[in-house]
Ligand SMILES: CC(C)(O)[C@@H](O)C(=O)O
């Protein structure tokens with residue numbers, strides 16, 4: 001195959017794939033590469049695995065295979081590189097939410113990580129470009145990149161455009177909240193239908209600062225995607241340009257041998273958390289970033305989020321609790337403009353390396369400046385939406401291992417009320433319709449943790465319905481499950497230990513008083529010790545709800561929410 005003239009430099013670019021392409025004892029492997037169309041010169045190229053999470057059944061993912069094709073063309077037009085597409089699965093949270101299907105959502109994060117690791121590991125790809133859309137796709141991609149530690153770039157599929165109905169801008173959460181509005185008798189059947197038909201106009205991930213846009217922003221701040229990747233909309237010319245830019249960028253990473261472990265440092269994770277806090281991002285960022293950090297052995301805990309939350313304000317007025325969508329920020333300089341502002345105020349580590357081969361500060365040098373007159377999406381530090389972060393880590397007898405609250409400040413920061421207990425979310429909608437849930441209640445949804453559900457589903461159907469029913473300011477909700485980025489209101493999730501592990505949440509009864517204090521960061525059941533001991537006396541761990549298949553395997557291996565729900569720890 002004419003490899004006698006190869007230089008050391010060339011050998012380095014294909015340092016993994018040469019195991020397949022150069023070894024004379026691998027003739028069958030090489031025969032197979034001829035079968036897929038390799039020419040003589042292709043055997044000397046670095047192989048870039050391009051993994052798309054594209055599939056027809058979800059707006060967040062429906063366009064990703066097209067992006068992957070553009071990326072492959074760009075890679076193949078880049079000297080010394082050869083692109084090979086492969087595909088992995090996804091789960092649409094928007095579609096499976098509120099059903100048993102949602103148990104597979106968080107599971108899909110680890111399946112994505114495992115499948116990318118498997119394909120790229122087995123085929124000896126020298127570099128990875130991942131093209132994710134819906135929220136778990138992104139941490140799944142990054143976890144695989146961290147494990148493989150080969151030059152990698154994530155190219156986010158991009159945000160959806162707003163929908164429109166009767167002069168209102170809509171998004172997916174409008175459809176979730178419409179149910180509560182209908183239950184409360186505030187929405188006609190025709191408008192209910194109208195909202196459903198118009199909420200999502202086409203390709204792209206859910207448009208507010210929900211989990212997809214949160215994770216995309218966090219990963220851009222982490223340095224693992226090109227600048228603007230998180231705010232370039234799905235169907236924009238800029239997203240196409242981004243696809244045309246990855247070839248040159250991955251080549252630089254290969255040449256300089258810049259790997260995920262060089263980029264995903266402790267300081268880079270601090271940058272990511274700071275950006276999540278400033279943007280008012282999803283609670284899911286806590287467990288996903290912990291899991292991503294574990295993939296590169298960077299120590300990161302829930303308490304690190306609290307430390308950053310204590311000093312970083314919420315500056316962005318994004319949905320779900322605010323007004324704007326990611327596409328709006330794109331019009332005003334995107335995430336780089338926000339990062340440039342934060343860097344100028346000393347709130348980001350500027351010397352972290354990124355997938356451009358340059359540092360955060362170097363990337364941001366030419367980014368546009370935020371214009372606080374022209375736009376009201378991002379507020380200046382002097383007038384934040386909330387003086388400290390909205391993500392608060394609460395401990396107490398109900399959460400000895402911690403819990404994560406999302407406190408926008410709009411609903412207050414303390415809440416005390418009688419428990420209204422639901423095992424799983426199904427009966428909550430009935431509870432709302434029948435008036436079982438009243439002003440002042442603390443709704444408890446339990447037995448939906450990582451092991452107990454299994455799969456720790458997101459509770460957007462109940463929280464959306466509570467908001468839609470007008471109870472958002474007067475009802476709190478606590479759970480051992482997790483939340484969608486679209487959830488707002490007074491909510492506490494990720495309660496550890498979960499009910500299935502014998503956490504106190506398993507022993508709460510209707511009308512017990514629960515106190516949530518996001519000033520002192522506590523979450524307590526105000527029931528005396530003797531009564532608690534009595535309730536716990538005959539407890540036996542329930543059997544796993546899944547007895548075979550992926551949910552069984554997951555329940556057996558998954559760790560707690562506080563540990564990022566990782567599945568590959570002894
Ligand atoms: C369906 C949503 C809004 O995308 C949700 O899955 C999230 O986590 O934000």
Ligand SMILES: [Mg+2]
Pocket residue numbers: 093135136211458483484485
């Ligand atoms: Mg989600």
